[in-house]
Amino acid sequence: MKALAVEENGALRIVEIEKQKINDYQVLVRMLAGGICNGTDAKIIHGKFKGFHTYPAILGHEGVGEVVEMGRFVENFKLGDHVLCPFQEGMNGPYHSGWGAFAEYAVCWDWKALVKSGVSQDSPDFPVSAYTQKVIPKDMDPVHGSMMITFREVLSAMKTFALQANKSIVIYGCGPVGASFTKFAKILGLGPVIVCDLTEERMQKARDLGADETFCSTDPDLTGKIRAVCPQGVDYVVDAVGRSQIINQAMNLVTFNGKICVYGISPNNSMELDWTNSEYNWQLQFIQWPTKWEEAQAHQQVMNWIRSGILKPEEFYSHVVPFEKILEGFEMTAKQEAFKVMVTF
Template sequence: MKGVVVYCDGRIKVEELPKPKINDYQALVENLSCGICNGTDLKIIHGRFKGFNTYPAVLGHETVGRVVEVGRKVISFKVGDLVLRSILEKVEDPRYYSGWGGFAEYGVVGDWRAMEKDGRTEYPEIYYAQQVIPGNLDPHQATMLITLKEVASGLNRFGVGKNDAVLIHGAGPVGLSMVRLAKLRGAGPIVVSEPDAGRRERAERLGADVVLNPTEVDVVAEARKIVPQGFDYVIDAVGINALITQSLKIVKFNGKVGVYGIAPETRAEIDWTEAPYNFVIHFVQWPTFRDEAAVHRQILALVEAGAIDLGEFVTHVIPRLEDFQKGLDLITSKQAIKVAVNIKG
C-alpha cells in the first residue's frame, strides 16, 4: 500500500508500505480521506513537535475510512462502517515508524469494548476515539469532525459556557471551531484576533461578534473597549508564546488564559505587570481520547441539525497522496482552512 512518509530533514515521500495486520480485537480500515493537521503534522514535518523524534514516520491522524475486515472478537465495528481515527499502531516494515499513519491506504481500529468484555484492560487510549460515524457523511468533510471533537473537549476543560466573554487568538481550523462551538454554547461577546482578512470574514460567519486585525490595531486597547472588565477566557489557538503576556492584559480578575495552540518553543518569559492579581493560565494542548469520545454524539448531532457546516472548514480536497505537498502549500500560504487528502485518488 502507499503511504506518506516524512524524514527527519523534512523530506516527504510517498512510499510502498506493508498492509497492516489485525488481531482478534481489531478491524482493518480502507482509508478514504485524511486531513492535514495545521498544527501537529506541520510540526512533525519541521522536526518541532515536542516529544516526537522517531523518523522516518508515516504521517497523519485525521482519518476517515471504511471497515473492510473485522477480527473474530470485534463487537463494535462491522464491515462497511465509516469510522474515524484509523492508525498504524506499528509499521510492519521496521525501517519506518508510525506518526499515527493516517496518510496510508489502510489502517487499523481497535475494539476496547470487546477487550474489556474479555478482561483485557490494556490497550491504546486512541481506541476510545475510533468511532463510527453516519455512512452518508462526505468522507473528506468528515475529517473535520476530529478537530471539532478535540476542540469541544478542550473548551470543556477550559470551562467555557453561556454568557462568558471570550477572546480567541487565531482563526485557523482550531480557532474557527472554537468560535462556532463557543457561540453554540451561548458565550459572548466572542472576539477574534486574526491577521488574514478571509479568515476574519469566516469567523464572523461562524459567530464572532467582533474581529480584529492585529497588524492594524492595538488588540489590547480594542479588547478593553469591548469588555472593560476583562474577558472570562482569552485563548491562544495558534501557539505563539508571546500571546500569553498579551492575554494577561485583557483577562478579568479570576479569569483564565487558555493555551491550546502548541508553540515550537517550550520556554517563554511571561510578564504579568498589567494582569489582574488573580488569574489562571491553563494549558490544554493534548485533549484526551476519552474526552474526545465523550463529545462524539454531541458533535454529530450538531452537524445533523445543521448547526455546524463541515464545508465551512474543509475548504480544499487534494485528489491523491502524491499531491500531498500541494496541500501543505495551501495551508502555509493561508489559502486553505482545512485540507483533506483523497487517499483513494
C-alpha cells in the same frame, strides 16, 4: 500499499509499505478521507512537535475509513462500517507511526471486546486511541467525517477549560482550530466573542461564523480596542495558534479571576511570564493534548450539531485533493494558500 512518509529533514514522499496485519480484536479499514492538520502535521514535519522524535514516520491523524476485514473476536464493528481515527500500529519496515492515517489502509481496535476479554483499561499497553474510533453514518460525506476529529478535539478542550455561557472570550487565530472555537463559543452561548487574526480574510471567516468583533492581531492598540468592548476585561483568552507571546498579551486582557486558555502548541517550550499589568487573580491553563476519552465524549454532541444543521463541516476547509496529489496539498498548506486541505482516497 501507498503511504505518506516524512523524513527527519522534513522531506515528504509517497512510499510503499506493507498492508498491516490485524489481530483478533482489530479491524482493517480502507481509507476514504483525511485532513491535513495545520498544527500537528506541520510541527512534525519541522521537528517542532514536543516529544515526537521518531523518523521516518507515516503522517496523518484525521482520517476515516471503511471496515474491510475483521478480527475473530470483534463484536462492535461490522464490514462496511465507516470509522474515524484509524491508525498505523507500531513499525512498518523502517517507518514509525506518526498516527499514519495518510495510507491506503489502517487499523482500528474493538476496545470493548478487548476489555470483555479481561484486558484492563489501566494497562500501559491498552490502546487508548481506540476510544476515538467511532462509527459514523454511511450517508455522511467521509470528508465531513474527517472534520469531526478537529471538532471533537476542540469541543473536548472547551469542556475541560470549563468555558461558560454568558462569559466573554477572545480567541487568537482563526485557522481551522480557531474557527471551531469561534463557532462553538457562539453555539454554547458565550459572548461577546472576539477574534484576533493577521489577515482580513481570516477575520471575515470569523465574522461569517458568528464572531461579534474581529481585530488585527498586530494592531498597536489591540488591547485598547478589546477593552473598549469589555471594559472590565474578558473572562477567557484562548490561544488557538501556538504563540507563547500571546500569553503575556493576554495578561493585559483578562478580568479578575479570568482564565488564559492555551490550546495551540508553540514551537517554544519556555518563556518569561510578565504579569505586571494583570489583575491580581487569574488562571493559566494548558490543554494541548485532549485525552482520547474526552474526545470520544464529545463525539455525539458534534454529530448532533452536524445533523441539525447548526454546524456545517464544509465551512471549515477550502480544498479537497486526491491522495495522489497530497504533496500539493501540503505545499498549499505550507504556503498558506489554503484554509484547510482535505484528502480523499
